[in-house]
Amino acid sequence: MAFEVMDYDVIIIGAGHAGCEAALAASKMGCKTLIFTLNVDTIALMPFNPSIGGPGKSHLVREIDALGGEMAKVADQTRMQIRYFDHSSCPSQKSILCQVDRISYQMEMRLRLERQENLDIKQAVIEEILVEDGKVTGIRTKNDAIYHSHVVVLATGTFMAAKISVGEVSLDAGRQGEMTTFSLSNSLSSLGLQFNRFQVVTSPRIHRRSVDFKKMTAIEGEYDNLDFSSYSDSNHIPQVPVYLAHMPQNTVDIMNRHVKASLFYRSFIKNIKSYADDVHFYSDIFRKDIVDCSILIEPDGLKTDECYIRGLHNALPPKIQLELLQSIPGFEKVEMTRAGYGIEFDILDPTQLNHTLETKLIKGLFTAGQINGTSGYEEAAAQGLIAGINSASFVKCLEPLKLDSYDSYIGVMIDDLITKGIPNYYVTESNSASHESKLKINNTISFLGDKGYRYGLRVYNDSMEGGNKYNG
Numbered sequence: 001m002a003f004e005v006m007d008y009d010v011i012i013i014g015a016g017h018a019g020c021e022a023a024l025a026a027s028k029m030g031c032k033t034l035i036f037t038l039n040v041d042t043i044a045l046m047p048f049n050p051s052i053g054g055p056g057k058s059h060l061v062r063e064i065d066a067l068g069g070e071m072a073k074v075a076d077q078t079r080m081q082i083r084y085f086d087h088s089s090c091p092s093q094k095s096i097l098c099q100v101d102r103i104s105y106q107m108e109m110r111l112r113l114e115r116q117e118n119l120d121i122k123q124a125v126i127e128e129i130l131v132e133d134g135k136v137t138g139i140r141t142k143n144d145a146i147y148h149s150h151v152v153v154l155a156t157g158t159f160m161a162a163k164i165s166v167g168e169v170s171l172d173a174g175r176q177g178e179m180t181t182f183s184l185s186n187s188l189s190s191l192g193l194q195f196n197r198f199q200v201v202t203s204p205r206i207h208r209r210s211v212d213f214k215k216m217t218a219i220e221g222e223y224d225n226l227d228f229s230s231y232s233d234s235n236h237i238p239q240v241p242v243y244l245a246h247m248p249q250n251t252v253d254i255m256n257r258h259v260k261a262s263l264f265y266r267s268f269i270k271n272i273k274s275y276a277d278d279v280h281f282y283s284d285i286f287r288k289d290i291v292d293c294s295i296l297i298e299p300d301g302l303k304t305d306e307c308y309i310r311g312l313h314n315a316l317p318p319k320i321q322l323e324l325l326q327s328i329p330g331f332e333k334v335e336m337t338r339a340g341y342g343i344e345f346d347i348l349d350p351t352q353l354n355h356t357l358e359t360k361l362i363k364g365l366f367t368a369g370q371i372n373g374t375s376g377y378e379e380a381a382a383q384g385l386i387a388g389i390n391s392a393s394f395v396k397c398l399e400p401l402k403l404d405s406y407d408s409y410i411g412v413m414i415d416d417l418i419t420k421g422i423p424n425y426y427v428t429e430s431n432s433a434s435h436e437s438k439l440k441i442n443n444t445i446s447f448l449g450d451k452g453y454r455y456g457l458r459v460y461n462d463s464m465e466g467g468n469k470y471n472g
């Protein structure tokens with residue numbers, strides 16, 4: 001028997017990178033906001049690599065900061081290393097990459113949510129979006145609690161009707177074996193929304209004591225005066241190195257020999273012929289190195305010895321994943337703590353959205369993040385911020401924020417999603433914007449700062465864009 005609980009101005013479903021930005025924006029704009037997550041302990045979890053930024057993506061992070069979002073500040077506060085990339089004469093190619101402490105990032109973002117006025121956090125499974133006459137009226141939880149609201153932001157990431165697989169084993173589960181739900185996509189489909197299936201693969205993780213780092217190249221961070229956020233002060237950086245390891249041809253041969261021993265590849269990635277094809281799926285700052293067969297060993301945090309392996313994405317049987325790892329110099333005695341896995345899930349066809357990220361079909365229903373077919377924390381956070389601002393604008397009858405593809409990479413991303421849809425998945429790259437030379441990581445405030453002030457999310461501060469050595 002359903003029971004009614006409480007009314008909110010804005011309800012956010014999902015506390016990943018999209019949901020966190022959406023909730024903070026809506027509540028800071030004065031809306032009584034409620035954010036749901038399947039598990040409070042996984043707020044702002046990074047299921048993939050422990051880093052933020054890189055080409056294209058660092059534009060998004062700086063734009064989030066210019067509009068008054070949180071990702072840049074939290075990344076600065078929890079980082080273990082920061083680097084500046086200046087590989088090209090083209091200004092748009094310059095980028096920043098932060099290695100963050102995965103757990104500290106989660107805890108810091110969670111604390112910001114917990115301490116935010118107007119914002120409540122609840123752990124519950126949402127099964128149904130309630131709609132009357134084409135307008136959102138609320139949501140229903142698995143326990144039949146009903147929360148009323150005229151605005152709902154869906155930011156459910158990789159969880160809807162999700163299946164994970166490793167080798168021949170496949171089960172209904174979200175990332176890292178978390179809970180999944182089929183009811184929510186059924187509820188949305190019955191309202192007339194169209195979905196596609198989507199897949200991503202992640203890499204194994206290892207214990208650092210089992211690695212011979214002498215056989216690898218250490219990559220150190222930049223030491224002075226480099227921050228993501230215009231509000232940050234870079235004095236505290238610990239600067240832990242990451243390591244580059246060469247992947248010999250033998251590793252690629254093992255991968256190619258066993259590629260069909262994975263249910264994931266057989267079922268979902270129809271055209272894949274070899275591992276070399278697979279690596280081309282991934283847009284990455286180390287793309288060149290990965291294609292040239294190198295991998296990156298990224299420490300997960302200051303209080304753990306687990307490391308993430310970037311560039312070895314696969315869903316092969318664990319025994320073969322170990323064989324792959326052991327074929328890499330420095331990994332002869334490696335201990336694999338977690339195997340890589342593949343996940344497939346429902347995503348919304350984003351051509352059903354308008355520029356505000358509200359669905360065209362249902363008034364008051366906004367969607368943001370990986371549910372819209374993007375991949376990446378930065379893409380998710382950027383959309384979450386826009387959906388949060390626009391959901392609060394909806395409640396307060398303010399003019400919505402529609403970013404132009406000429407003033408931001410966020411605008412380019414949203415325009416691409418809603419006009420072109422997603423043949424594969426969408427990842428922002430430095431050449432995503434056709435007029436890329438105009439949009440730099442050091443001029444985001446001049447393009448977007450006023451918009452941040454207008455919605456009350458950005459406060460004036462002295463540092464602006466001039467306070468950072470690497471801004472020029």
Ligand SMILES: Cc1cc2nc3c(=O)[nH]c(=O)nc-3n(C[C@H](O)[C@H](O)[C@H](O)COP(=O)(O)OP(=O)(O)OC[C@H]3O[C@@H](n4cnc5c(N)ncnc54)[C@H](O)[C@@H]3O)c2cc1C
Pocket residue numbers: 013014015016017018019036037038039042043044045046047048124125126127155156157158159160175181184200201202282341342343368369370371374375376377380381427
């Ligand atoms: C295996 C894997 C591999 C990846 N590989 C890459 C990669 O190669 N490159 C890259 O850039 N990115 C990669 N990512 C993607 C990146 O992690 C995501 O794009 C990003 O985290 C998405 O953020 P989000 O906020 O949209 O959703 P998520 O971070 O997935 O958060 C979703 C939130 O929704 C909540 N939720 C879901 N359903 C419900 C419900 N019914 N009721 C209540 N709460 C609910 C969850 O609890 C969670 O809080 C990968 C992710 C995974 C899982």
